[in-house]
Each structure stands twice: as C-alpha cells, then as structure tokens.
Amino acid sequence: MSTAEIEKQWTTRLRKRAHGHLPPEKLLPDTQPAYVSSWIYVFGVTTIAALVMVILSGIILALRGPQWWHSSSVGHFVNSTHLWSVEIFFFAMIVHLWGKFFMAAWRGGRSLTWVTGVVTFLTSVGTAFTGYVSQTNFDSQWISTQAKDGINATGVGSIFNVLNLGQMLMWHIVLLPLAAVILTAVHVLLVRVKGVVPPFEETNGASK
Amino acid sequence: MKTKPFRPDVDAPEYKGAYAPYDIIKEGTIAIVVVGLLVVLLATLFGSPDERAITIKAWSNADPIDFATTALGELNGTTITAQYGAPYNTAAPGQNLGPLRLAQFAGVTIPVNTVRDFVINPLSSLPYDRSLSAALTAWKGASASQQGTWVSNYTKGATKMTWSNGIISDPASNTGPVPTMINKLTAMARSGALDQALVTGNGFYTTNYTKPLLFVADGTYLANLAQKQHLLGSQWGMMNETGSYPGQAWLWLYTFWYQVSPFSSSSNADLQVSAVMGLLSLLLLLLPFIPGLRSIPRKLKVYRLIWREYYNG
Numbered sequence: 001m002s003t004a005e006i007e008k009q010w011t012t013r014l015r016k017r018a019h020g021h022l023p024p025e026k027l028l029p030d031t032q033p034a035y036v037s038s039w040i041y042v043f044g045v046t047t048i049a050a051l052v053m054v055i056l057s058g059i060i061l062a063l064r065g066p067q068w069w070h071s072s073s074v075g076h077f078v079n080s081t082h083l084w085s086v087e088i089f090f091f092a093m094i095v096h097l098w099g100k101f102f103m104a105a106w107r108g109g110r111s112l113t114w115v116t117g118v119v120t121f122l123t124s125v126g127t128a129f130t131g132y133v134s135q136t137n138f139d140s141q142w143i144s145t146q147a148k149d150g151i152n153a154t155g156v157g158s159i160f161n162v163l164n165l166g167q168m169l170m171w172h173i174v175l176l177p178l179a180a181v182i183l184t185a186v187h188v189l190l191v192r193v194k195g196v197v198p199p200f201e202e203t204n205g206a207s208k
Numbered sequence: 209m210k211t212k213p214f215r216p217d218v219d220a221p222e223y224k225g226a227y228a229p230y231d232i233i234k235e236g237t238i239a240i241v242v243v244g245l246l247v248v249l250l251a252t253l254f255g256s257p258d259e260r261a262i263t264i265k266a267w268s269n270a271d272p273i274d275f276a277t278t279a280l281g282e283l284n285g286t287t288i289t290a291q292y293g294a295p296y297n298t299a300a301p302g303q304n305l306g307p308l309r310l311a312q313f314a315g316v317t318i319p320v321n322t323v324r325d326f327v328i329n330p331l332s333s334l335p336y337d338r339s340l341s342a343a344l345t346a347w348k349g350a351s352a353s354q355q356g357t358w359v360s361n362y363t364k365g366a367t368k369m370t371w372s373n374g375i376i377s378d379p380a381s382n383t384g385p386v387p388t389m390i391n392k393l394t395a396m397a398r399s400g401a402l403d404q405a406l407v408t409g410n411g412f413y414t415t416n417y418t419k420p421l422l423f424v425a426d427g428t429y430l431a432n433l434a435q436k437q438h439l440l441g442s443q444w445g446m447m448n449e450t451g452s453y454p455g456q457a458w459l460w461l462y463t464f465w466y467q468v469s470p471f472s473s474s475s476n477a478d479l480q481v482s483a484v485m486g487l488l489s490l491l492l493l494l495l496p497f498i499p500g501l502r503s504i505p506r507k508l509k510v511y512r513l514i515w516r517e518y519y520n521g
Contacts, residue, residue, distance in 0.1 A: 032230035033223050035518040049239035053247050080251035090458045102510040106496030108220025118493045138259035139449045142434045145425035153303040153478035155310035158295040158317040166415025199515040200506055201221040
C-alpha cells in the first residue's frame with residue numbers, strides 16, 4: 001500500500017484531524033493563562049466531580065434494583081448519596097452557567113461550547129425529573145401524576161408516559177445519562193480545543 | 209484584504225499575557241475527593257426522604273367515602289381522567305395555544321376508559337359472587353341511557369353517602385346495579401385486590417402503573433396528603449419533595465409561572481407555561497447569536513469581579 005493510499009484512509013485522516021485540533025498538550029495542559037484565577041472556575045470541575053458521584057451512586061443502586069433502597073439501610077444511604085450528588089451537581093452547574101454568562105464565554109468561536117453546556121443542563125433537568133418519578137414512593141406518585149398534565153398538554157405525553165415506571169426508569173438510567181455524559185465529554189473537549197475565554201479588552205475602563 | 213471589525217460580544221481578544229502552572233489531573237482528583245466527602249457528609253447528616261407509596265387499599269380503608277365517590281365518578285364520567293382528553297380518551301379537546309391543540313393532534317395513544325378499566329373489568333375479575341354477577345349482567349345488558357339514569361340517580365344521593373359496617377349506603381332510588389357495583393368495588397379495594405387488578409390487566413409482568421396512578425389521582429386522598437407535605441402546585445409543589453429537602457430547586461422558574469397571572473387562572477396554563485419555558489430555554493441556548501442579549505454581560509461588568517486580578521494589573 002502506498003503512502004498516498006494510507007494518507008487517504010479514514011482512520012489516518014481522523015487521527016490527523018483530532019491531533020491537529022487537540023494535541024496532547026491541549027488535551028492535558030500543564031499551564032493555563034494567568035487570568036484563570038477566580039473561584040468561579042472551580043464550579044466547572046465541581047460539576048464534573050458531582051456527575052462522577054451521581055453515576056457511581058446510581059451504579060450501586062442499579063446493582064440491587066429500583067426498590068432495594070426502601071428496605072435496606074445501606075440502600076437508603078446510597079440513595080441519599082445519589083440525592084446529594086444531584087443537588088451539588090445542579091448547584092455547581094448553575095453557578096458555572098451564570099459565571100460563563102457573566103464572562104460572555106461564547107466569545108472567540110466558543111458558541112458551540114455554550115450551546116453544548118446549555119443542552120447538557122436541559123438534559124440533566126430531564127434526567128433528574130425521570131429519577132424523581134422512578135423512586136417508587138409517595139414522591140414519585142405525586143410528582144408523576146402532577147407532571148403528566150404539563151407533558152400531556154404539549155403532546156409529548158403521547159409517547160413519553162410519566163406514569164409508566166418502566167419507561168421512566170429506562171430513560172433515567174440509560175438514555176438520558178448516556179446523553180448527559182456524551183454531551184459533557186463534548187463540552188469539555190470543546191473547552192480544551194478552544195481554551196478558556198480571555199477577559200474583555202478594556203480601554204480607559206470601558207470594554208471594547 | 210479588508211479585515212472584519214472586532215465585535216466585543218462575539219470575538220475575543222488574543223491573549224498575549226503570562227501563563228501559570230496548571231495540573232488538570234490533580235485538580236480533577238481533588239474535586240472528586242472533596243465532592244465525594246461532602247456527599248457522604250450530607251447523606252449522613254440529612255439522609256433522603258422516602259414516604260411510602262400509598263395504595264388503593266390504604267386509601268379505601270382510610271377514606272372509603274372518598275374512594276366510593278371517586279369510583280362513582282369513574283362510572284359517570286366526571287373524574288379528571290374520565291374528562292381528560294388525549295392521550296387517554298377523546299372526552300375533551302385538551303389545552304390549546306391559539307389554534308394549536310398539540311395533545312389532540314398527538315392523539316389517544318394510552319387509551320383509558322374509566323368505566324371499563326376502573327370499574328367493570330376489575331369487578332369482572334373477582335371470583336363468582338351471585339349479587340355481583342347479577343349486577344354486572346344488568347349493567348352490561350342495559351342501554352347507555354338506562355346506565356346513565358342509574359348512575360345519575362345514585363350521584364344525586366352521593367352527598368349523603370354513608371359508610372357503616374363495611375357498607376356504602378346512598379339514599380337515592382332507581383339506581384339499578386350501581387350500589388352493588390360500588391360496594392363490591394369498595395370491598396375489592398379495601399382487600400388490596402383492586403391494586404393488583406389495575407396493574408395486571410396486561411399480563412403477569414408489568415412496569416406500567418398508569419391506571420392505578422390515574423385512579424388514585426382522581427380522588428382527594430392523595431392531594432390531601434400532598435397538601436400536608438407542601439406539594440400542591442399552589443405551594444410551589446413542582447420543585448418540592450416530601451420533608452424538608454431541597455427537591456428540584458432548579459425548576460423554580462417553571463414553578464414560578466404557575467403562581468402568577470395570567471397562568472395562575474388559565475385553563476391552558478400547562479401548555480402556556482411549557483411554551484414560555486420552551487422559549488426561554490431557546491433564548492438561553494441561542495444567546496451567543498442574539499444581538500443585544502449577548503451584550504448584557506459586557507454592560508453589566510460583573511466580569512470585572514471575576515477577572516479583578518487581571519484588570520488590577
């Protein structure tokens with residue numbers, strides 16, 4: 001096989017493209033611009049750390065099935081860690097989102113990073129909601145019977161039945177987490193490709 | 209070649225300043241450890257809520273009159289489910305946003321006939337009972353008009369319905385088989401058999417609780433318990449959960465719209481609020497592309513707090 005043929009291979013082209021956009025020093029940087037020195041930057045990595053905890057606690061709950069935590073003190077504790085991971089996840093994510101808004105972090109060709117972040121947030125809201133209606137307790141009874149009206153009114157209820165435990169559980173533990181994790185990965189890779197947005201340039205105190 | 213003018217809300221200046229050491233792996237590891245410890249601490253201190261699900265058995269034993277009244281409503285088509293419309297039935301056109309009736313357009317995909325699914329089928333699944341069998345035969349053999357007359361007469365006396373010695377009594381007359389059906393269904397519910405009958409209608413295995421949940425939600429028992437747990441819509445219930453837990457606080461804006469006019473009194477509130485939230489979500493998503501909105505951060509100057517070290521030199 002000639003070199004020209006190898007160069008035309010999909011694999012070769014993909015590798016070169018990936019390497020061009022995201023060389024190792026960009027993927028795993030050892031320095032960063034000096035302006036990245038605010039506490040607000042902590043909330044991005046905190047969101048990811050909380051997501052890791054959400055997934056870990058969710059995996060443990062999945063090992064024993066959806067009703068284990070009602071009858072086991074260990075299960076109830078794992079459920080509690082799942083709940084608080086989610087609360088921290090959303091707190092950190094929302095602070096992160098506001099921080100990025102105030103920085104206008106979409107500047108400099110970073111609009112797709114913003115878009116993937118917002119889509120991840122909306123997907124996470126759906127993931128949490130399907131979790132709340134899959135708890136198989138009073139909360140899930142009440143939340144599902146109330147939420148059905150909002151979802152049915154939009155027509156979505158015709159295919160997304162919040163009263164169907166099996167359907168909601170599948171969305172909660174397979175489809176939506178998969179989407180959230182993939183979106184988060186794309187979001188983080190975009191941050192690495194484009195870097196952290198620089199401050200506004202100001203002239204005599206006025207931003208330009 | 210003409211260069212494009214610099215747009216401060218779209219373009220970012222090229223950074224030519226200093227760089228500082230950054231250990232991304234160490235940062236991630238520390239974050240996971242700290243968050244992990246915080247999660248364990250919060251879980252240990254506060255736990256998580258787990259109020260047991262209510263059953264139709266518990267409901268009908270705690271409040272047999274409410275159960276019987278609801279069952280009567282399912283029979284005469286006056287409950288929320290019976291009058292719902294799509295996706296359960298065609299009893300109502302559903303909510304609209306101008307000419308848009310999205311639920312109706314999507315159609316009846318989860319058919320629920322409250323007379324058949326909540327009363328007749330469960331009663332028909334019971335072991336043979338002479339009075340029940342006679343009542344069901346009379347009901348099935350009657351015309352719709354006759355059934356309507358019986359149910360209507362029974363409903364007139366429903367406000368004086370009493371519960372004594374395991375019997376629901378209604379002073380109304382010319383009610384045909386309705387008293388027997390209501391009493392047998394109440395007894396079935398109190399034994400726990402109705403819980404099973406409603407979920408096993410589609411076979412041995414099931415993960416679909418649509419029918420029992422709709423039936424339970426048609427009564428007032430569930431709502432009364434929810435009110436005590438501050439879960440009603442008027443109590444910002446959409447973002448709450450039982451006990452003193454944060455719940456889905458991120459739904460505060462969604463819940464907010466239900467508290468204010470015109471949504472608080474609108475019969476189309478669910479669709480209207482969904483439309484408002486859909487629009488706001490779209491604006492958030494497309495913020496980088498919307499002139500004016502994307503300038504807000506630059507004009508607010510909160511960024512000066514974030515990058516204060518940078519601006520202070």
